Amino acid sequence: MSTLQETASKLADDTIKIMEQSGDDRLHFxxxxxxxxxxxTxxxxxxxxxxxxxxxxxxxxxxHKKAKALVDAQKPQE
Known part of the structure; x- marks a missing residue:
């Protein structure tokens, strides 16, 4: 992996982690x-x-939502 790709990847990981923790969905901008x-570049x-x-x-x-719906649909009705 190049320095560019590695740096961009690490920054993206860090940014998304902070976005999820803070709720700031514009931080990446x-x-x-x-x-x-x-x-x-x-x-x-x-x-x-x-x-x-x-x-x-x-x-x-x-x-995940689709899989859950399939599992729920297969459950016996009460």
């Missing part, structure tokens, strides 16, 4: 703005990492 002032890589993680999280939540 603040971090991206800061990065963009000195490295547009890192900014773009970071935003890609954040988007991938957020999309994955949303997809996992959808699959």
């Amino acid at each position: 603040e971090v991206a703005d800061l990065l963009g002032k000195s490295s547009q 890192l900014e773009e890589a970071y935003l890609t990492e954040v988007r991938v993680r957020m999309a994955g999280k949303a997809a996992r939540a959808l699959l």
